[in-house]
Amino acid sequence: MxxxxxxxxxxxxxxxxxxxxxxxxxxxxxxxxxxxxxxxxxxxxxxxxxxxxxxxxxxxxxxxxxxxxxxxxxxxxxxxxxxxxxxQLHLRVGRHEGAYWLDLGDATGRAVRLTADGWAVTDQGLPLFRRTALTTPLPEPTRSGDTRPLWDLLNVGEDDRALLLAWLVSTLLPDVPHPVVGLFGEQGTGKTTAGKVLSMLVDPSPVAVRKAPRDADSWVTAASGSWVVALDNLSTVSDWLSDTLCRAVTGDGDVRRQLYTDGGLVVFAFRRCVIVTGIDLGAVRGDLSDRLLPVNLHRIPDNRRRDESELWPRWAELQPVILGGLLDLAARVIGVLPSVRLDTKPRMADYAGVLAAVDQVLGTAGLDQYVSHAGSLASDSLTADPFVMALHERLSAPFKGTSAELLAFVTPPDERWRPPKRWPSKPREVTMLMRRQVPVMRQAGWMAEELPPGHDNVVRWSIRRPEKAHNGVSRASHDPGRPEKVRNGVSQDSRDSRGTRDMREHRLDGASHATLEGDAARQSSTDCESRTLPDSHSASDVSAGQSITARLASPARHDYPPSQDAYASEPRHRPTTNGVAQQPEWPACADPECSEPARRRCHTCLLHAQEEPRYTTATPDRLTKGSP
Structure with a gap:
């Protein structure tokens, strides 16, 4: 043998x-x-x-x-x-045979079976769960539990409580995307403690909160072993981490070389529930702001502050009660979720549906709060993009044009100007930037869209500023019932709303310029002379010797297309001949198609005229040309 x-x-x-x-x-x-x-x-x-x-x-x-x-x-x-x-292998939560399951993670192998009819702890008919070194047992939930004791541990305002409850319910539903919970507040608000409590309620771990990963490989290692991942004390979010968090929300995937092999591959694919804490992340990118659920924590009064030896034993007592209450709420939400209908679906629509179901069950108004947060985050995220901020400062009238024309308009003409970090250097980069930011701009109140390509197959944009300025102050509207602002005897509202004009696409020195819709009014020379410059131009901007190029380099916001007041008005101290004030006369347009009269130049002329104006002596009968 x-x-x-x-x-x-x-x-x-x-x-x-x-x-x-x-x-x-x-x-x-x-x-x-x-x-x-x-x-x-x-x-x-x-x-x-x-x-x-x-x-x-x-x-x-x-x-x-x-x-x-x-x-x-x-x-x-x-x-x-x-x-x-x-x-299918599940980690902590799963869906199997029409029910949701929560692995208790203990030695008995039991799990909670959750349906619209309720929940029960069982060891029969379980799906397959995998466990890692980060899997810690959950206590058996208490019947007739209650979620209200949770707010004794988290200093969260009443308006944000429904948002957190809906997020906790969504962590029991593995097949929907979950927003990134951002716990923000000043020092002493218990951000780290709140992150630990929320993480341990559904997916306890020996490392309830952890530092931010240093790179994408570290993230895969950290996230592959836990269903809930809490990152503590973030001060900034780098571009790669922003992309990584977005992918983890909707379903991440990565490929790594298998160890000790030449060509073997290991596939990592997962969706995670993510918590981040910090005092302030600053302005985050638009794709992450769409997936962020901000919760502001209040400062804990000194007379209510607890030390660790008191806090965590209290948590051990309350955790089964809170978990039982969360399961009760989740069962009711699952029951009403199929009947929930949203009039408009925001980003993270699956979470919004869960939140609407929580509102229906508890009688809260969390969905309104969520939509309000989304609008604020959209406005804040735009401040991280210098190109969009420059566009906001320079644009007051609608823009229509190509990416190249948009780049030329937003870029200051001053030769001393240097582009900041993340400023696009070519039209292709503008196209990529705008496609990423346009959805966020719409949330912030902009009218922005990519127009269908024309016969030349060139990308074009239609952009209009929001009705409210970035600082929240309403811009002047064209409502005829609103009282007019009057300055120097001239109605500012009527000046700004005397109609729009469509400017033809002009070509100068081989450069193509945008076709624009502007608020520049067609007024007579006499009417122009009776006005002063807009407030955005200081007295130094109108000195007799200043060129048009220098005026365009002014950091103040300009109308587009610029009005004649802004770029072609006479100086306040004009040259005189025998006591008679002279009239400015600008150089002739180099474009043979331009038929604008003197002092009514097209925008192309104004942008490219480098010469100083000539002056003519004004008489009641005629204009007599004078010396330059």
Whole structure:
């Protein structure tokens, strides 16, 4: 009789006690044939199948299993597992056979089965859960629980409580995206404690909150082992972390090279519930602001502050009660969720539906609060983009044009100006930037859209500033019932609303300029002379020797297209001849198609005229040309 090798003995041992299966991502795992259906990865640390087989081999043979024999046996088992149909593995929460499940993570293998009819703790008919080194047991939830004790631990205002409850309910629903909860507040508001409590309520871990990952690889390692990931004390959000958090909300995926192989790949695909804490993240990018759920924490009075030795024993008492109350609320929400209809769906519409269901069950107004937060975040996120802020400062009338024309308009003509970081340098970058920011701009009140491409297949934009300025002060509207502002005897409202004109696309020195709709009025020379310059131009802007280029470089916001008052008005101290004031006469337009009369130049002329005006002596009968 041929003596069996150690590898064969290990394979037979594994076959007798375990069943190998395959996950949907191709990973092979093992499940005990008898007892609690825990899942074991083939390789890894102390919870792997390799460790279990090494322990059993020593118990049977009285000697340690050869390392090569273990490796050969696992390779055979992995091959067998690849022949199986793929199955879904869940981490902490899952959906199986029409019910939602919450893994208690204890040695009994039990889980909570949650439906619209209620919830129950059971060990029958469970889905397959995987556990990691970060999986800590949950206490068994209490019947007739209550979520109200949660607010004794979190200093959250009443307006934001429905938002957090809806988020906690959504953490029990694994098939919907979850917004990133941002816990913000000054020092002493208990941000870290709040992050720990929210994380431990559904997915307790030995590391309830952790520092921000240093790179994308660190994020995959940290997020792959927990359902809820809490990042503590963030001060800024880098671009790569912003993208990573957005992907984790909607469903992240990554590919890594398998260790000790030349071409083997490991696929990481997951969706996570994320919490971030910090005093202030500053202006975040628009895609992250769309997925952010900000919650402002109030400062804890000194007479209500608790030390650690008092806080966490109290939490251990309240956690089963709060968890039971959360499950009660979740069951009611699941019951009404199919009937929820939103008139308009904001970003993170799945969460908004859960929030609307919570409002229906509890009689709260969380959805209105959520929409209000979204608008504020959109405005704040735009401040992080210098190009959009420059556009906001320079644009007062509607713009229509290509990305190249938009870049030319927003970029100051001053040669001394240097572009800030993240400023686009070419039209293609403007197109990419605008496509990313246009949805956020709409949320902030802008009228912005990408127009259908014309015959030249060039991207064009239509942009109008919001009715409210960035600082929240309403801009002048064209409401005829509103009282007019009068300055120097001239109605400012009527001056700004005397109609719009469509300017043809002009070409000067080979450069194409935008076709624009502007508020520049067609007025007579006499009418222009009776006015002063707008408030955005100081007295230094109208000195007799200043060129048009210098005026355009002014940091103040300009109308587009610019009015004649702003760029072609006479100086306040005009040259005189024999006591008679002279009239400015600007250089002739270089565009042969331009038919504008003197002092009514097209925008192309005004942007490119580099010469100083000539002056003519005004008489009652005629204009007599004078010397430059």
């Amino acid at each position: 041929t003596q069996r090798s150690a590898a064969t003995v290990i394979v037979d041992m594994a076959t007798d006690h375990y069943e190998v299966r395959r996950c949907t991502d191709g990973t092979v795992f093992a499940v005990p044939r008898y007892g609690i259906p825990f899942t074991y990865p083939l390789r890894g640390g102390r919870t792997s199948l390799r460790a279990a087989l090494a322990r059993q081999y020593f118990a049977v043979a009285g000697a340690a299993a050869p390392q090569q024999a273990l490796a050969d046996a696992l390779l055979v088992l992995e091959g067998r597992g690849q022949d199986r149909d793929p199955e």
